[in-house]
Amino acid sequence: MAASVLIIDDDRTVCTSLELLLRRAGYTVRSVYYPAEAAAAVAEFAPDVVLLDLNFTIETSGRGGMKLLGELLAAYPELPVIQMTGWATVQLAVEGMKAGARDFIAKPWDNHELLNAIKTQLVTSPLPWRGAGGEELAEHAGAKKATKTADPFAPLIGTSSALQGVIDQARRVAPTQASVLVTGESGTGKELIAEAIHGASKRSGGPFVAVNLGGVPEGLFESELFGHTAGAFTDARSDRRGRFELAEGGTLFLDEVGDLAPAAQVKLLRVLQERQYERLGEGRPRPTDVRVVSATSRNLDTMVAAGTFREDLLYRINLIHLHLPALRERPGDIALLADHFLASARRRYDRTGLMLDSGAVSWLRRQPFPGNVRQLQNLIERTAILSPADTLSAEQLERQAGERPVASNFAPSGVTLEQMEIRMIRAALGRNGGEITATARELGLTRAALYRRVEKYGIG
Numbered sequence: 148m149a150a151s152v153l154i155i156d157d158d159r160t161v162c163t164s165l166e167l168l169l170r171r172a173g174y175t176v177r178s179v180y181y182p183a184e185a186a187a188a189v190a191e192f193a194p195d196v197v198l199l200d201l202n203f204t205i206e207t208s209g210r211g212g213m214k215l216l217g218e219l220l221a222a223y224p225e226l227p228v229i230q231m232t233g234w235a236t237v238q239l240a241v242e243g244m245k246a247g248a249r250d251f252i253a254k255p256w257d258n259h260e261l262l263n264a265i266k267t268q269l270v271t272s273p274l275p276w277r278g279a280g281g282e283e284l285a286e287h288a289g290a291k292k293a294t295k296t297a298d299p300f301a302p303l304i305g306t307s308s309a310l311q312g313v314i315d316q317a318r319r320v321a322p323t324q325a326s327v328l329v330t331g332e333s334g335t336g337k338e339l340i341a342e343a344i345h346g347a348s349k350r351s352g353g354p355f356v357a358v359n360l361g362g363v364p365e366g367l368f369e370s371e372l373f374g375h376t377a378g379a380f381t382d383a384r385s386d387r388r389g390r391f392e393l394a395e396g397g398t399l400f401l402d403e404v405g406d407l408a409p410a411a412q413v414k415l416l417r418v419l420q421e422r423q424y425e426r427l428g429e430g431r432p433r434p435t436d437v438r439v440v441s442a443t444s445r446n447l448d449t450m451v452a453a454g455t456f457r458e459d460l461l462y463r464i465n466l467i468h469l470h471l472p473a474l475r476e477r478p479g480d481i482a483l484l485a486d487h488f489l490a491s492a493r494r495r496y497d498r499t500g501l502m503l504d505s506g507a508v509s510w511l512r513r514q515p516f517p518g519n520v521r522q523l524q525n526l527i528e529r530t531a532i533l534s535p536a537d538t539l540s541a542e543q544l545e546r547q548a549g550e551r552p553v554a555s556n557f558a559p560s561g562v563t564l565e566q567m568e569i570r571m572i573r574a575a576l577g578r579n580g581g582e583i584t585a586t587a588r589e590l591g592l593t594r595a596a597l598y599r600r601v602e603k604y605g606i607g
């Protein structure tokens with residue numbers, strides 16, 4: 148049986164787009180638009196996970212959402228609630244976490260992160276709040292069990308020696324306990340290879356828990372990674388397990404490790420050195436047995452030289468270093484990858500005739516793909532959905548790829564810098580399928596800086 152998600156948000160466009168995303172990922176979904184209907188929907192639909200918007204537009208303070216969160220958790224203390232909130236209201240999200248929400252996602256959300264957050268709740272909740280079988284849920288959340296006997300590296304498509312070299316290295320280090328640092332541009336498959344390393348390790352029976360450190364506000368770092376006990380803060384009503392605890396016996400994937408603030412770097416280093424951590428408010432150390440795989444698209448050596456990343460932490464996470472090549476460095480893999488994404492579009496949309504004509508393949512091979520494999524995947528998928536014909540041409544792909552490269556009219560007169568910025572952000576969001584991390588990388592911004600601009604300009 149498919150796992151289920153209840154969306155509580157008064158913005159119907161948000162609900163519709165979340166419904167589409169989650170149904171495609173195999174979930175049963177229901178939305179409610181009015182806070183007053185939420186409790187009844189939880190009772191009737193018995194969702195495995197709830198996505199709750201904290202900012203109802205009628206009540207922009209977010210108090211409506213906080214109140215509802217309190218009511219739902221009072222009635223169902225174990226209900227896994229993921230809060231959704233705009234960047235400007237991170238403080239509210241912090242309050243929500245203290246009140247017992249399990250996670251939070253900033254709007255506009257990153258699809259990949261959102262799906263990961265839901266998966267984490269399904270896999271790591273040992274006692275689903277309504278008593279459903281944990282096994283069944285875990286099986287749904289990523290089909291890791293079903294594919295256990297298959298080659299864990301099979302999902303990594305590409306025959307280029309640049310990619311195969313990295314896969315060979317990864318195969319060799321997977322069975323060891325060594326910490327691994329995966330570098331590479333956004334969308335090159337860092338998380339995919341981290342999962343494969345876990346799958347090929349002796350820990351494959353344990354959990355694979357991912358945490359995007361770039362998305363964790365500083366004030367939440369300890370609670371997020373190490374957990375807290377009820378009463379640790381004024382609003383901490385229930386115990387909360389941190390990511391280290393959730394990953395016990397398995398692999399902890401620290402994504403965007405280069406985005407960690409200096410104070411958080413010290414705290415992480417201490418836990419990795421001492422192999423023990425403390426839940427906030429508990430006052431006693433807990434031993435930890437996790438293997439750490441980290442990833443970043445930043446250059447940590449340069450950051451160490453600049454004094455923004457601790458050298459001792461780099462040594463700790465970087466026993467083995469794997470670097471994934473950008474897609475433009477292995478154009479020979481583009482046709483194979485395109486074929487792979489087209490095959491999944493055929494299955495997903497039941498369009499067995501979908502294919503690329505030869506012009507389309509050579510056009511794809513000439514593209515720079517700054518968003519790497521993720522960008523190629525989004526482009527194929529979008530073109531397949533929007534094309535009425537089964538054979539996709541270079542022209543159709545080009546149209547979907549959106550803005551052309553810089554041309555002489557790049558800075559037309561009569562357009563303000565601000566308008567230009569809005570256009571560039573919109574275009575980059577379009578090219579990257581709305582993925583915040585990839586868009587921020589393409590524009591050379593941090594995620595926080597991109598969120599601020601999206602918020603400031605009201606880009607939807």
Ligand SMILES: Nc1ncnc2c1ncn2[C@@H]1O[C@H](COP(=O)(O)OP(=O)(O)OP(=O)(O)O)[C@@H](O)[C@H]1O
Pocket residue numbers: 259302303304305331332333334335336337338339340402442444484520521524584585
């Ligand atoms: N070699 C590959 N074969 C098949 N799919 C791939 C490959 N590399 C990446 N992908 C797909 O591209 C998308 C992005 O990959 P992934 O999330 O692992 O990248 P990432 O480097 O971790 O990105 P980011 O730095 O933005 O978090 C995913 O949907 C993934 O399945």
